[in-house]
Amino acid sequence: MKKDSKNYVDLKTQPIPEGSHLLEVDDLKMYFHTEDGIVRAVDGVSYTLDRGETLGVVGESGSGKSVTAMTIMGLISMPPGKIEGGDVRYRGRSILEMSEEEMQHVRGNDIAMIFQDPMTSLNPVYKIGKQVGEGLRLHRGYSKQEALKRATELLDLVGIPEPEKRVNEYPHQFSGGMRQRVMIAMALACDPDILIADEPTTALDVTIQAQIIELMQEMQEKNGNAIIMITHDLGVVADMADKIMVMYAGRPVEFGTADQIFYESRHPYTWGLIRSIPEQAIDEKKPLTPIHGNPPSLMNLPAGCVFAPRCPYATEKCMNERPERVMSADGHYAACHYAADEDFVKKNAPDTSRSRGHIATGQPDVLAPELIGGQA
Amino acid sequence: MNQTNSPVQQQEAAAKAETKSASKASGKSRTLWSDAFKRLKKNKLAVIGICWIVFVVLVALTADLWAQQWLGSPTASDSTTMATTSLLAPCAEHPFGTDSLGRDILVRVIYGARVSLSVGILATAISTAIGLVMGALAGFYGGIWDTIIMRAADIFLAFPYVLFVVSLIAVIGRSLTNVFVAIGILGWPSIARVFRSAILTVKENDYVDAARAMGASDVRIIARHIFPNSVASIVVYATMNIGGAILTESSLSFLGMGVIPPTPSWGSMIQDGQTYLMTAPWMMIMPGLAILTTVLAFTLLGDGLRDALDVKMKDA
């Protein structure tokens, strides 16, 4: 069963070609062909990632954030999935063109993934030590003893008490938070370049979530790996991310640094998300300003801007024309017809702690009445 | 509603517009059963199963109108022509051939279908009726009911089934009625189990708690909430069970414990054909094919129904 790892060169030891990034996702399109029609799950996602960076991918359920990650990992079954365009380059090499065998070396070794549900992502019939060490045996050719020894060290590293004892226990003997630590230990076992975390804290309580986030940050500082953090929680990305991609209906609607997204965002959907979160108001409570309506069906997307039916500023143009990305020099982009319009942005963007000039919160942002459902 | 133009109301208006636009032009609602039927229609194997069952049922029901005129009596043998018509291989006049007594096998298979189908359906109806009551008591009330009923079911299931039926018929006597009564009575434990586990699953749903929180009575909760949501599994299981009952009837007749000759039954026809296996194999093959295709048809339909009904609630 052992893979012939001798003729295989670890991709992560290869230098990144000049002018490239560690990971480049370029206009990636992944559609599902189902009986009922084509589901455009990922429709033109682009971003770049370097070592040591954390990319936050934010979006609501069905926005395509998880499918993007699964596509990068080559974990989408095709059919029904089909890559309709674009490319994913890891250290300059196209992942989409790799054979399944090559991908098996990449998965876990170069790019590792942790999942949302720590209860089902561990195999209940194997001991923790065996599962954590599996990647090492597979990718590094460790012996059983070496793998177990390293697994013990890893468990210690991720803060599991009494690791010598716990490597010999089964998943059901671990709590949810501890299992997620095990998942992280497993993902980090082969010292991957990129760690993709798909809602890793969603199933956990806040106090445990805080532990896991801290652990991921600590590990990143130590190993220098990049993290792709997929979440619906703006708080989590504010905490962790250097760059943020906001996704809606399979498309990235805005991409930028954390500061750009939180303080200088240019897309009405991002504004809507920020306004939907209850503020930690200290003085008085004001009603939230939610986004109207429901996300569109990925099978039946609106003709123009995908967000137009829910956007309070949508115009005729938005209903009929797909907006191009409005890119600024520093890499910040927003897919909105009016993103370049300074007045529009200034008038409608939500107040932030920065724009208010103080960190206290309070004033919610009420939309100007003439803008509701009308012209921008 | 007051006239203030609060964000909440604007949002409601927007949400309403949204649902309106999302609704289909027809405005007609899809029930889960009609949805299931649509899915079933797409399943080719299930459709083949349905067609075959409908065909067999129609043939069996209308047999009196045409079969005897064409193929002769299924039971009486004409001793004068026996010598010339017995053990004929399938030909234009006797598409399935004839048996040792010169009777046409096709007409016997057609009349045998009456026995097989009525036993299959009636026995399943009896099993289902008993099984539903037992399953409901065990699943909904639990506790001591559950313990008694389920242990009784275990005991029933621990006996070799055919042997059990044979002994029961030996006690109550051999007749068509007793065959399906025996098969029916002994078939309840599996149905009870299926229904019980369906109830236990459905009971976990919040809408059952919601009904309780509204003040609904037990009867209402079972009738309105639990039964409609667990009946699908029973429909599937009962469909498959019909095939099983047909098989059991055939085994009984084969063992000489089924319907009394000369009434044709697929099982007894196979038994008759045993002796002529080498000389007149069609005597066994034809009723055998009838059993095979009919049981298979019920299984295919059951499988199709399961796929069509057991789908997780679809997201709108």
Added chain:
Amino acid sequence: MTDTTERTPLLKVEHLSKEFPAEAGMFAKRFSKRVVSAVNDISFEIYPGETFGLVGESGCGKSTTGRSIMRLTKPTAGKVFFEGRDISEMNKHELKDMRREMQFIFQDPYASLNPRMTIGEIVSEPMTIHNVGTKEERMETVRELLDVVGLNPEHINRYPHEFSGGQRQRVGIARAFALKPKLIICDEPVSALDVSIQAQVLNLLKDLQDKFGTAYLFIAHDLSVVQHISDRVGVMYLGKLVELSDWKTLYTEPHHPYTQSLLSAVPVPDPDIQRTRKRIILAGDPPSPLDPPSGCRFHTRCPMASERCSQDQPSFNEVAPGHFCACHYAEPFPIKESHIDL
């Protein structure tokens, strides 16, 4: 909503406890002495028209509290008074009458609506059960309710699977309001919803409360949501109420170390704040309710626990008018930097 002393409470929970047998099965009740103490001796009051938030992590007993109040599960000890009448003593008939006044909104918008019933049947069911009006009148009320919760009244004959999660939650809300109850227990009503939909539903709940004067017991794990909707908030840890006060005091002057660490653990969607603030990260997992720690149940994770905390169970004292806290060292912002080893 701060002056609670003069009004009579709508709901009064006194020393409520709920234990479950640790082992399931036929003989478990008789032979096993091991119990899961899900709720342990908690008391609070809810006044007409207010929102009382109950917040805590999974397994802290907040949902069990809600279900015990509704009598969906029978409390092991303690009393629950609804408008002065003890629910735990009620017979079937009285319970049914009481349930006209008290309704429930569930977390899961998929599991809480019967898939075999139309929206009209679902929303009218409370009225059907309590024989309110004729069938036509009920359907008329359903149409009005659907309109109020922001659904199209024409969809009365549709089935739940034709709606999205947020819309289904609106149906659940319409059902809860069908009998215009005095109290609605909302068990995590928005935690299964996406952020933008969550805000819609929170606004709707607030709006309906203003309109009908209903009181809410709002159970949730998300502090910012609870803070947003509640007038008063109770914090639970491992079956115990550890702190209770009006929402503002709880966030500005938390007296219990657990409340404080909980507040600190919630990531704020603001990178500037996130970079600057000091966070208290609690070590370890919450202990099992099967074998709760002695003394203060929080002492195993508390950064400032002393010898005394592991022995004496702190009582639930009023530290300021209307502000209760169960800690030996109750004071505003009890956790100091010196308590956290970095």
